[in-house]
Amino acid sequence: MRVTNNMLVNNLVYNLNQNLKTLEKLQYQLATGKKFRVPSDDPIGASKSLKFNTDKSKLEQYERNVDDALSWMTDTEAALGEIVEVLKRAKELTVDAANGTKTTEDLHKIKEEIDQLKEHLVQIANTNYAGRHIFSGYKTDKPLITVDENTGNIVYNITLESTEVFEYNVGISERVKVNTLGGKVFGRPGEVYTGEVTQGEKPYLIEVFEELSNALSNNIPEDIQQALTNLDKSLEQVLAVRSEVGAKMNRLKLTEKKLGVQILNVKELLTYNEGVDVAEAFMNLNVAQNVYVSSLMTGARIIQPTLVEFLS
Numbered sequence: 001m002r003v004t005n006n007m008l009v010n011n012l013v014y015n016l017n018q019n020l021k022t023l024e025k026l027q028y029q030l031a032t033g034k035k036f037r038v039p040s041d042d043p044i045g046a047s048k049s050l051k052f053n054t055d056k057s058k059l060e061q062y063e064r065n066v067d068d069a070l071s072w073m074t075d076t077e078a079a080l081g082e083i084v085e086v087l088k089r090a091k092e093l094t095v096d097a098a099n100g101t102k103t104t105e106d107l108h109k110i111k112e113e114i115d116q117l118k119e120h121l122v123q124i125a126n127t128n129y130a131g132r133h134i135f136s137g138y139k140t141d142k143p144l145i146t147v148d149e150n151t152g153n154i155v156y157n158i159t160l161e162s163t164e165v166f167e168y169n170v171g172i173s174e175r176v177k178v179n180t181l182g183g184k185v186f187g188r189p190g191e192v193y194t195g196e197v198t199q200g201e202k203p204y205l206i207e208v209f210e211e212l213s214n215a216l217s218n219n220i221p222e223d224i225q226q227a228l229t230n231l232d233k234s235l236e237q238v239l240a241v242r243s244e245v246g247a248k249m250n251r252l253k254l255t256e257k258k259l260g261v262q263i264l265n266v267k268e269l270l271t272y273n274e275g276v277d278v279a280e281a282f283m284n285l286n287v288a289q290n291v292y293v294s295s296l297m298t299g300a301r302i303i304q305p306t307l308v309e310f311l312s
Contacts, residue, residue: 012299019292026285029276036274045273052270059263062170066256069168069178073249075129076180080242082124083185086117087235090209094228097216104219111216118209122147122154125186125203135182137164137195144182145203154206155199156182162194170255176248184241189233205234 029035039046093110096102102110125135125145132140137160146157166178181195186203197203208230215223 012295016292016295016299019288019295023285023288023292026281026288029281030278030285033276033278034274035276048273049270052266052273056263056266056270059259059266063256063259063263065168066170066252066259069170069176070249070252070256072129072134072178073245073252075127076134077242077245077249079124079127079134080180080185080238080245083121083238084235084242086120086124087231087238090114090117090212091228091231091235094212094224094231098221098224098228100221107216107219111213114209114213114216118154118206118213121186121205121209125182134179135185137161137179137181138166139164145186145206154202154210156197156201156203157199158197159199160195160197162196164195170252171259174255176252176255178248180241180245185238189237208234 025041028037036042036045093113097107097110122145126143127134128140133143134140135144136142136158139158139160142158144157145154147154160181160183162181164179164181167175168178169175181197182203183195183197186205187195187197188204208227211223211230212227214220215227
């Protein structure tokens with residue numbers, strides 16, 4: 001086989017380009033800390049990276065869902081805590097009024113505070129989180145309770161069904177119910193709290209306060225005693241709902257901790273799959289630089305074209 005000068009030159013240029021390509025790849029790895037930048041560099045590694053990134057995105061979305069659910073339920077728990085304090089204060093006032101030693105003026109003062117507590121209950125019932133009313137089921141744009149400006153009558157502003165409960169996806173096949181229906185808090189106490197209410201209906205808890213206010217205004221001992229019993233039942237119901245919310249919050253905090261560990265593990269796997277060993281890459285870069293320089297020197301010695309060599 002006859003080897004010409006043109007063949008030598010072409011082979012030299014090709015080999016120099018290959019050495020430069022290797023050098024450039026190693027420089028990229030050191031500059032970015034990544035083993036590959038296109039799938040063709042490492043098809044199996046690129047496939048693994050796609051899976052790890054997908055898993056990481058899912059876990060981060062679950063974590064955001066948990067954060068949102070915890071924020072919602074924190075506001076719910078705070079509202080329920082306020083209701084408990086209102087009921088405890090109302091109970092203290094009712095016990096004081098029921099001892100039979102209060103004058104009409106004293107009962108009137110107690111009535112005024114009971115009326116203020118009732119108004120505060122209305123405000124708590126319409127609590128909102130990030131512009132969404134927390135006790136209104138799916139109808140988050142509407143308050144749970146409304147007050148008629150003309151008559152002062154306090155009624156439910158919406159109709160609620162027991163199915164209007166938000167479920168947040170916080171893991172693979174793991175869902176948690178987030179919101180608390182207003183009927184479970186302001187409705188009539190019972191063994192099963194469905195949370196269903198009808199628009200235009202008076203909330204039971206408001207009704208208890210109104211009956212107590214009327215009993216104090218007219219000094220009716222029997223009704224005051226009955227109001228005390230009603231307050232106790234309502235307090236038990238609110239405490240039951242509050243404990244349910246607290247249990248869900250504890251579960252979400254455990255889920256949040258688990259997701260944090262899972263995200264960290266996936267990030268470590270992703271780094272191991274994509275990350276380059278800096279010491280090894282630096283050593284390979286030095287070797288590639290020496291090879292490239294050597295190829296240039298060798299090429300300069302081999303290819304020394306003369307007129308005779310071009311004519312041969």
